[in-house]
Each structure stands twice: as C-alpha cells, then as structure tokens.
Amino acid sequence: MSVMDILNRPWRWLPRSVDRRVRTIAWLSLMLQVVLIGTGGAVRLTASGLGCPTWPQCTAGSFVNTPEMGAHGIIEFANRMLTFVLAIVVILAFLFVVRFRRTRPDLFGLTLAQGLSIPFQAVLGGITVLTGLNPYVVGAHFAVSVVLVVLTTVLVWRVYRGRATSPDAAPAGAVPRWYRGLAWATAVVAGITVLMGILTTGSGPHAGDNSHPDKPAPRNGLDPQLLQHVHSWPAYATLALTIALLIAVLVLHARGARPFVVGLLAIEVVQVFVGVTQARFGLPEVLVGIHMVLAGCLVAAVSAVVLAARELPTRF
Numbered sequence: 112m113s114v115m116d117i118l119n120r121p122w123r124w125l126p127r128s129v130d131r132r133v134r135t136i137a138w139l140s141l142m143l144q145v146v147l148i149g150t151g152g153a154v155r156l157t158a159s160g161l162g163c164p165t166w167p168q169c170t171a172g173s174f175v176n177t178p179e180m181g182a183h184g185i186i187e188f189a190n191r192m193l194t195f196v197l198a199i200v201v202i203l204a205f206l207f208v209v210r211f212r213r214t215r216p217d218l219f220g221l222t223l224a225q226g227l228s229i230p231f232q233a234v235l236g237g238i239t240v241l242t243g244l245n246p247y248v249v250g251a252h253f254a255v256s257v258v259l260v261v262l263t264t265v266l267v268w269r270v271y272r273g274r275a276t277s278p279d280a281a282p283a284g285a286v287p288r289w290y291r292g293l294a295w296a297t298a299v300v301a302g303i304t305v306l307m308g309i310l311t312t313g314s315g316p317h318a319g320d321n322s323h324p325d326k327p328a329p330r331n332g333l334d335p336q337l338l339q340h341v342h343s344w345p346a347y348a349t350l351a352l353t354i355a356l357l358i359a360v361l362v363l364h365a366r367g368a369r370p371f372v373v374g375l376l377a378i379e380v381v382q383v384f385v386g387v388t389q390a391r392f393g394l395p396e397v398l399v400g401i402h403m404v405l406a407g408c409l410v411a412a413v414s415a416v417v418l419a420a421r422e423l424p425t426r427f
Contacts, residue, residue: 125210129218129270136204137270140225141263143197145407148256150190152403156396160244160319160328162187166237194233201226204266221266228259244320244328246313253309253403260407264414272422290359294420297352297375301413304345305406311338315394339390346386349413350379356416368419375412382409 126133154160162176162183163169169176169188176184205222212219232255239248314335318328353376360369382405389398 122210126207127210129211129215133204133207133218134267134270136200136207137263137267139200140197140204141260141267141411143193143200144256144260144263145404145411147190147193147197148253148260148407149400149404150193151253151256152400154187154190155249155319156317156400157183157186158318158320159183159186160249161240163191163240166240167233191236194229194236198229201229215269217269218266221262221269225259225262225266228255228262231255232259244318246318246329246331249319250309250313254306257305257407257410260410261414264411265418268415268418272418287363290356290363290365291420293352293356293359294417297349297356298413298417300345300352301349301409304342304349305410307338307342307345308402308406311335311342312399314338317394317396317399343386346379346383350376350383353379367422368416371412371415371419375409375416378405378409378412381405 154162159182162180162185165171168174169184169191170180176188201222205219205226208215208218208222232252235248235252235255239245239252242248310331310333313331314333315330316335318330320328353372356372357369357376359365360372382402385398385402385405389395389402392398
C-alpha cells in the first residue's frame with residue numbers, strides 16, 4: 112500500500128451523501144447547543160461565573176482549575192471544557208458533509224457557520240469574565256447560543272428533508288400565505304419573549320458570582336418586578352398564537368405540520384408553568400435553570416414550526 116493510499120483512506124471514509132453518520136452528528140450538534148445553555152445556566156446559578164477569574168487561562172499561571180478554587184472553579188472549568196466537546200462535534204459535522212459540498216452546499220454552509228461560531232463564542236465568554244459578568248455581555252452570550260440553536264435546528268431539518276427539490280415537494284406558492292404569516296409571527300413573538308427573558312434575568316438576583324460581597328457582580332439596573340410582568344406579555348402572546356396554529360393545522364388537516372405545533376405547544380405550557388412558579392417562589396435556582404433550558408427547546412421547536420410551514424403540501 113502506497114503512502115498516498117494511506118493518506119487518502121480517511122478521505123474515502125467520509126460520507127458521500129447524507130447517511131446515518133451525518134444525521135447523528137447533526138442531532139448531537141443541536142443537543143449540545145441546548146446542553147451548553149443548561150451548563151451556562153448552572154455556572155450562573157451556582158455563582159461560579161468567576162470560578163475561573165481570568166481568560167483564556169483559568170487562573171494566573173494555569174489553564175486548569177486548582178484545588179484552592181473549590182467547587183466554583185470545577186463548575187466553570189467544566190463548562191469551558193464542554194466547549195471543546197462541542198468543537199469536536201462541529202468539526203466532525205463539517206468533515207461529514209465536505210465530500211458532497213457541491214450537491215448540498217446548504218449543509219456545507221450550515222456546518223461552516225457553526226464551526227466559525229465556536230471561537231466567537233469562546234472570545235465572547237472571555238469578555239464576559241474579563242468584564243466581571245457584565246449583564247449585557249452575559250445576555251449577548253446567551254443570545255448567540257439561542258441563534259446557534261436555530262442554526263442547528265435548520266441543520267437537522269435539512270439533513271432529513273433535503274432542499275425540497277424532489278418531484279413531490281410543494282411549490283413555493285402552495286402554502287397559504289396566512290398560515291406562513293402566522294408561523295412567522297409566532298417565531299417573532301417567541302424571539303421577543305426570549306430577549307425580554309434575558310433582560311429580566313440581567314436585573315434579577317442571580318448575578319453569577321458572590322465571591323466578593325463587597326463588590327457584587329453588576330446588574331442592569333432595571334426593575335426586575337416590572338420586567339417579570341413585561342416578559343410574560345409576549346410569552347402569553349406566543350402561547351395564544353401557537354393555539355391558533357394548532358387550530359389551523361386541525362382545520363386544514365395539515366398532518367405534516369401537526370407534530371411540530373403540538374410539540375411547541377407542550378413546551379410552552381411547561382415553560383409558562385415553570386415561569387409562573389419560579390416567580391411566585393422567589394426564583395429558586397433549579398427552576399430558573401429549567402426555564403433556561405426550556406427556552407432553548409422552545410426556540411428549536413418554533414424554528415421547526417416555521418420550517419414545516421414552508422413544506423406543507425398543496426392538499427390538506
């Protein structure tokens with residue numbers, strides 16, 4: 112066997128089209144983005160945001176946490192290490208589509224964008240630490256994670272649904288405009304809900320660090336009680352729009368869209384229950400963390416609803 116054969120063997124092993132490996136890595140990408148939201152929330156809710164007080168090192172002279180840093184250092188360092196796990200998955204996702212990039216440039220572009228997001232998120236996380244957990248920087252960090260959930264949801268969708276170029280695919284004008292508009296309106300209001308949630312969290316008690324009681328991590332200075340009410344308005348509007356979507360798919364017998372709308376509605380019902388409960392019980396850490404993870408699930412679900420609206424068949 113020649114040297115070239117040995118060097119080309121990994122290349123020949125890579126998929127030439129969408130197969131089980133591509134589907135699996137796409138799902139892993141999406142799930143890890145949601146998991147990162149959860150672990151990032153755990154860092155904040157355990158007051159471990161400055162468990163590694165500097166960046167890119169964890170502490171002066173060490174890239175890893177030291178025993179003196181205690182549990183906060185372990186939690187923050189573990190969250191940083193999860194980024195490397197995500198980086199491996201993203202690299203594999205890119206490699207798994209690179210051989211058929213000409214026939215599926217959509218998958219190539221999505222995996223490339225996700226890969227470029229890794230260093231961007233890492234730097235933004237570093238700025239978060241170096242600014243002492245500035246609430247607006249922390250919020251931006253979360254907002255980027257939300258965008259990446261949308262991106263990876265699209266990746267999973269395209270892996271299974273392709274580019275809608277098959278003979279049986281619905282033409283561009285087949286989907287009723289009002290239904291598409293309703294789906295997009297739901298997504299927009301859901302996005303506003305998430306953004307208001309970010310501002311509300313930035314005003315609340317979970318600043319992410321309590322290691323220096325004389326100099327606590329900054330808050331955005333907005334009224335948390337008022338923001339809780341303002342945050343609930345688009346949340347209930349999203350719920351109402353989703354109920355309207357469900358009625359629409361039932362009336363239109365749109366079986367292809369029904370599972371996604373039902374899934375979105377289920378997530379919203381749980382999210383509203385958790386949100387109301389955490390507000391009444393003084394924002395306990397566990398419920399706040401669940402609320403954050405559900406926000407990631409909500410964004411993925413509403414993205415799927417919008418994608419499904421584009422592919423409803425002509426006949427219902």
